[in-house]
Amino acid sequence: MRGPPIDEIHFDEAPAVDEFPGPKARELLDRQKEIDSNAVAYPDHIPLVPDEAKGATIRDVDGNVFLDFFAGIGVLNVGHANPYVMDAVHEQADKLVHTVDFPSEPRLDLIEKLEAIAPGGLAGNSKVVFGGPTGSDAIEAAIKLAKYNTGGSGLVAFRGSYHGATSGAMSITGKKDFKEPYAPLLPNVQFAPYPHPFEQGKTPERAVADSLREVRAIIEEPYGGMTNPAGIFVEPIQGEGGVVTPPEGFLSGLREIADDNDLPLVVDEIQAGLGRTGEWWASDHYDVTPDIVTTAKALGGVGFPLSATIYHEDLDTWGPGDHAGTYRGHVVAMRAGLRALEYVEEHDLLAHARRLGDDMRSRLRDVDAPAVGDVRGKGLFVGVEFVDGDGDPAPDAVKRVQEHCYENGVLVWKAGQHGNVLRLLPPLVLTDAQAEAGLDVLCDAIERVDVEHAASSASR
Numbered sequence: 001m002r003g004p005p006i007d008e009i010h011f012d013e014a015p016a017v018d019e020f021p022g023p024k025a026r027e028l029l030d031r032q033k034e035i036d037s038n039a040v041a042y043p044d045h046i047p048l049v050p051d052e053a054k055g056a057t058i059r060d061v062d063g064n065v066f067l068d069f070f071a072g073i074g075v076l077n078v079g080h081a082n083p084y085v086m087d088a089v090h091e092q093a094d095k096l097v098h099t100v101d102f103p104s105e106p107r108l109d110l111i112e113k114l115e116a117i118a119p120g121g122l123a124g125n126s127k128v129v130f131g132g133p134t135g136s137d138a139i140e141a142a143i144k145l146a147k148y149n150t151g152g153s154g155l156v157a158f159r160g161s162y163h164g165a166t167s168g169a170m171s172i173t174g175k176k177d178f179k180e181p182y183a184p185l186l187p188n189v190q191f192a193p194y195p196h197p198f199e200q201g202k203t204p205e206r207a208v209a210d211s212l213r214e215v216r217a218i219i220e221e222p223y224g225g226m227t228n229p230a231g232i233f234v235e236p237i238q239g240e241g242g243v244v245t246p247p248e249g250f251l252s253g254l255r256e257i258a259d260d261n262d263l264p265l266v267v268d269e270i271q272a273g274l275g276r277t278g279e280w281w282a283s284d285h286y287d288v289t290p291d292i293v294t295t296a297k298a299l300g301g302v303g304f305p306l307s308a309t310i311y312h313e314d315l316d317t318w319g320p321g322d323h324a325g326t327y328r329g330h331v332v333a334m335r336a337g338l339r340a341l342e343y344v345e346e347h348d349l350l351a352h353a354r355r356l357g358d359d360m361r362s363r364l365r366d367v368d369a370p371a372v373g374d375v376r377g378k379g380l381f382v383g384v385e386f387v388d389g390d391g392d393p394a395p396d397a398v399k400r401v402q403e404h405c406y407e408n409g410v411l412v413w414k415a416g417q418h419g420n421v422l423r424l425l426p427p428l429v430l431t432d433a434q435a436e437a438g439l440d441v442l443c444d445a446i447e448r449v450d451v452e453h454a455a456s457s458a459s460r
């Protein structure tokens, strides 16, 4: 077997927290506050100072050991410092690191692998472009490619979306306060509602029908508002938006609208792809073939920055240098990415993610807590939406659950446009025993928050 089994690649003792943050962590956090930029964000929420990490576990500078249900925001699908990946990383780093886009075996092997696992009908019929290291770079490439091939300019996107922090990616991102200071961004962008049955208080069928009607109206109706559309941009599961998992019929309906209007369907798999949901791509769950797929995050294997845009070969119309970037050839990242995909296959981690994710969701659904409005997701992409006694978003509940989890050694993150969704993105190498230990802490946190929630509702 290539690489050690998943139960051999973690620190044994997680979770084990003494004082959090401990003295060394506090010192480094203070130092960071003094010299780092104001834009630093995560330590404001989690006072974590990692020192070493293995698999689904992180040890901080004071020796506290955490279970990582966060995975560097969905990056570390095969775990921190996966030994099968790291062997190749060390070897490659000593040999060759950067090549722009000159050929190298790791580059060509990774392209072949991505083409082989590409979703639906893209498998065997696709091309891959590397344009820059981040997910946002892959999105910029997708926007350019859609415009270049259609000659159009209009971009259809969705409310609740997040596609990145560069200008083009922000243009198709729903989050208003994030992009407001930089307006105007790209012109001719329109947002349709993403089907979110829980939030919208609709049946899944209704939510899908309403969303598709809006998309069609934007593109097809004489007074729909959009001229010269260039493509439809969608997350197959909205990550930042709250692990919003669309009902059946949504992606296939978008496929139909794209076909009817000769437009590319661009599926952003940056957070949901590469095994996170228990399939290589979240769109595989819905049996839909995109025209363009963006991928990043887990693509660099163990956290190396690497992104790619995969597209149907019919769209391969760019000439040499038409899409450029210095960092198109990080050989170490490419080698690491290929190794990570091999490890997922070798250890059957797609099936593991599907089964373990279902088990985790069912345990979370069994928690007797009215504050939990909805539990959703696919594979190891898990969302728990919290509401107050009136059914309104309860971001404070998420904050309190998070704090209890950190203090007891489990790293969990949040999402949702109101910040009221707990988002779990553990590495796919999370073992059953680790999942159980993490959920013991998490379920306890939810029950405690629910008691406070009931008490405060009663006193109102």
Ligand SMILES: Cc1ncc(COP(=O)(O)O)c(C=O)c1O
Residues within 6 Å of the ligand: 133, 134, 135, 136, 137, 139, 162, 163, 164, 165, 235, 239, 240, 268, 269, 270, 271, 272, 296, 297
């Ligand atoms: C769905 C999706 N698209 C794009 C991005 C942007 O990726 P990056 O932060 O690497 O630029 C993200 C980041 O969270 C994402 O979740």
